Amino acid sequence: MEKKNKIGDNLKSVFKGNTMLFILVGVMILFEILIRIGDHGSLFAPANITNIIRQNSYVAILATGMLLCILTGGNIDLSVGSVVALVGALAGVFIVTLEMPIWLSICLCLLMGTLIGAFHGFFIAYVHIPPFITTLAGMLLWRGVATIVLDGKPISPFPDKYRNLFESFLPNPSDATIEKFGELDIFDEFVDKYTFMVTLIITAICILAYVVLEIVSRRKKIKNNYTVSSKGSFIAKLCVLSIVILILGQFLARDRGLPVVLILLAIIVAAYAYFTQNTVPGRYLYAIGGNAKAAKLSGINTDNVMFFAYTNMGFISAVAALVTISRMNSAQPTAGQNYEMDAIASCFIGGASAYGGTGTVGGAVIGAIFMGVLNNGMSILGIDMNWQRAVKGLVLLGAVIFDVVSKKKRTSK
Incomplete structure (x- = not known):
């Protein structure tokens, strides 16, 4: 009897620690049943699983960077979609128009994204302008600059050598x-x-x-x-x-086989999961989100940590931009619209706290996959796009309500 109780406790512990993963599996099974009943094919078709990964890789990449901002106290970055558009535009100019070497163009794009993130980070961390206002200004600014760079016209196609870096398969x-x-x-x-x-x-x-x-x-x-x-x-x-x-x-x-973009995503997730869970600077993010004043009094330079979080977000946005233009095979001034919303929603659905200090990289990625499955499943079922937005909004609201209620219960004990 004691052995059975022990096994039950272990299973409960696993379920509690991986709740979102089990919910994701449950939602996928539900969609599979509905799709089969409607004779629309199968959600679990191998080609469809591959497409879910490829179509949502940018969300998972952005979510890893967004998580670091959210950990600092529920802060977000509203500019990431516009940064994706601008970096994509610059990549189009470098690679297609000027025919610069691909690796040099990639390095310049990553540098530009990092500099944009540092620009935001400077005003947030050292001038102490609220992140919401700073990144809202960035959202308008960089979208405008992207349109100016492209002159309102898309640049395409990209060379196969570039696209193979993100769109090919192994072996x-x-x-x-x-x-x-x-x-x-x-x-x-x-x-x-x-x-x-x-x-x-x-x-x-x-x-x-x-x-x-x-x-x-x-x-x-x-x-x-x-x-x-x-x-x-x-x-x-x-x-x-x-x-x-x-x-x-x-x-x-x-x-x-394995999409190359999945390998890139795995490297990013592994690196950031290790950074947040096993390094001192990574734990600083959680400390600031838990209690910024206490963290500062304990000797943590909170300004530097905030600067790093937003500089890193710019870098991650540049990586997402390179993936996006490869997938679309064009650089467009409208690219990246609502990307910030997808990334923010992924983090909260994946267990990040709206107050900061709680969340994991793995949870954010599962949240991104959850969003992708919702999009894919509802599209296969032929559900209207407006209803899809409504469902995603309700899911996000439910995730945040769950976080708020859980926190109230913990503090009341």
Whole structure:
């Protein structure tokens, strides 16, 4: 009896720590049932899973940067969509119009995004203008500059060498191999089997790396006398998340393999998750969000932390811009509209607190995927775009209400 209670407690702990992940799975299953009933195909078609990842990669990338701003006290950045448009416009000028080397153009675009973020950060951190006002001004300013740079006209197409950096798949046969054997039916069969096997092998390596890193992190926390979850709940969490990664891997293996943009996203998520959870500057973000005055009195330079958060947001916006123009194959003055809203919603849906000090990078990414599944599922069902906006608004409101009510309950105890 005691053993059963222990297993139940472990499962409850896993569910509590990964609530949004289980809700995401539940929503996907619900959409799959509705789509099947309506004879609209399948949400779980491998090609559709790939499209959800590719179409929403920019949201997940922006959400990682937005989370750092939100952690500082519920602050947000309203300018990211306009920064995406401006950096995309500059990339179009550099790569297409001026035909500059691709890697030099990418570096210049990332530098420009970082400088724009530093511009916002300076006024927020050192002049102490509220982030809402500063970034609202940035939203208008950079959208106008993007339109001026493009003269109101899109720039396209981008060279294949650039698009392959973000829109290709791994493993991917070379052009020479395709030209030599592409007409043979047996070649297509071989590529499909090769893609399936290599993708599953990469998936298995990712699972192994995840398990090892989690074990190492847990041991470090125990060594430093931090509170950790029970051994049973830790193992259950590893099993659940490993199964999720494996299921995702087999979907991708049955399509075209791993999208390169997913690899880029995985690197960004891993880097920022490590930064926020395992470094001193990362913990400063949580400290400021928890109690800014106490953090300042304890010796944290809160101005520098705020400057870093918004400078980083500019850099992340530039990365999202490079991904976006590759996906659209054009630089447009209207690009990036409402991107800031998607990123903010992803963070709050993923568990970030509206007051700051609470939230994880993984949660923000799950929130971004949740938004993508909502968009994709409702589009397949043929639901009107206005109703889609209404549903997303209600979901965001529900997430924030849940956060506010939970915080009131905790403070009342």
